[in-house]
Amino acid sequence: MSGAQGAPGAPGTPFVPGTSCRRRRLAATAGGGEIPCASTGVHVRSLTEGLVAHGLRVTVCAPYGAEQAYGFTAAGAQLAEVGHTAAHSAAAQPPSVPRNAALASLPGPLHTDAETVLALRRACADADLVHAHGLHAGLLAAMALGRRRRHVPLVVTWHTREHAYGAHRGLVRLLERRVARAAGVVLGATTDLVDLARRRGARDARLAPVALPFPEPRSGSYDQLSADPDAAAKVRAEIGAVDRPLLLAVGRLDPLQGHGTALTAARAWRGLEPPPLLAIAGEGPRRGVLQARIDAEALPVRLLGRRDDAFDLLAVADIALLPARWEARSLLAQEALRAGVPLVASAVGGLPELVGDAGLLVPYADADALAAAVTGLLRDPGRRESLATAGRARAARLPTEDDTVAHVLSVYDELLTR
Structure with missing residues (x-):
């Protein structure tokens, strides 16, 4: 049985909020120290639920406040809170009204403080694979793994594109290059994101079917x-x-x-x-x-x-x-x-x-x-x-949540059996 599909109790745990690991352990991280934009948070929650349903133990590394907005533990994940509080996050907004922007932390301060990186390092200590959702989350995951990236695969999903101006433009380009080259696989939500990752030096960049769940029916729906x-x-x-x-x-x-x-x-x-x-x-x-x-x-x-x-x-x-x-x-x-x-x-x-x-x-x-x-x-x-x-x-005809989970599991299997 591959590390990406271990049964409960197998060594390894999936990790979800922007970075994911698996023990065979999976860890996921989202938002890079700040509450992720709504579509990313919803996707991570959906993916967590699907991975757990396939017998994986998942740990989600998320900023303070993200659990309240997205309910990762209700999806079956363990939670490791890292980064900044909701009070410090400009993205503290539930998924009903999406930000439809890049990560809230960019192009502002990167918040790559030692405390956040160390918290991620502890959370991923026993992980067999880390999956980061978002550019900033990818940077933090790469820093947290350090030299362990030689043995612990890093997957980064690019959900959106950063828009920066002036001096920030060069900073974002450097960030994109660092993350693209650190990842074993970059998954792009769109063709142009896949092309961008390749231009920035990604060794392996692929189009990913990112499906989003439709809201549950409610009064006035x-x-x-x-x-x-x-x-x-x-x-x-x-x-x-x-x-x-x-x-x-x-x-x-x-x-x-x-x-x-x-x-x-x-x-x-x-x-x-x-x-x-x-x-x-x-x-x-x-x-x-x-x-x-x-x-x-x-x-x-x-x-x-x-x-x-x-x-x-x-x-x-x-x-x-x-x-x-x-x-x-x-x-x-x-x-x-x-x-x-x-x-x-x-x-x-x-x-x-x-x-x-x-x-x-x-x-x-x-x-x-x-x-x-x-x-x-x-x-x-x-x-x-x-x-x-x-x-x-x-x-x-759009990809379903099951399609997304199946694709991600195939990527995990490939990386963990190399």
Whole structure:
């Protein structure tokens, strides 16, 4: 029996929050000392559950506060808390409203303090394999393993791309090179991340099927709203979209999400009859700037703030918008496809391979193209219906959580039997 698939009680334990090890022990670490962005945390939790179901003992190394947000122990993992407290983390936000950005710790301070590295080193002391989720987590895992990397394989999954400016750009490039060369295998969530890892010197970089679990049904959920016209009408009235089309965007209010482009496009929608309302669910540092512009230009846009039911709102939306600068496997895009809601998104990162022809892709930061795509869909019910059908079919073919677990186990087996 390979070390990657040892039964309970076999030497080794899987480790999950950004770095994972196995004894045959697996350790995983996520977030690199800070609470991981939501899609990464959700993936790590899902992967943990799958590994445990296959008889692995998993230890997840996560920052303080991550357990409350993602429930790694409920998935069957042991927990080793490392890094900084939630009070020091700008990413302390539950998975209902994703950050859709790179790790919160970058391009800011790297937090590679000795205490965090030593804590990871202790947690991985008996590990046979370490799996780090995220660039910063990969750096910390490499530092914690040190010379043991010759005998303990390091797998690093790149879920997203770092965006840095000025002097930070060179720092991020150095970080990418260090992590790519330290890993036995780099798993990229998108083709462009795999290409980047190879350019940075990765010995072995592969595309990984990163599946995200869909939310559990609850009161007021998507399925319930879809089946209850009165409840849906009530939600639309609450948002302010009575007798007018509703456009929905979900994401953290930061520059990477492209909300400024959406606001510029909204100028063109004012001339439509009736004018559609753009509702944006999420919080972040750009809220004040965006709200000031909405008020000054009298734009048909409403900031909803943080919503636990953000993705359920797709049940009452006519079109989903994703004007981000970069996305890997966007939660909003996947949910929109599954729900059969026409999607207009930036043609960036992993979105073209995720969406295919089941959505409309426009150049990033091109407000005219975004406005034209939305206007065209609003005027063409037949096109909206065809995209809805294509989206559902596309969603049915996306990798499942079982696919993700099977792929990761095959990588572990390969590394542990070399």
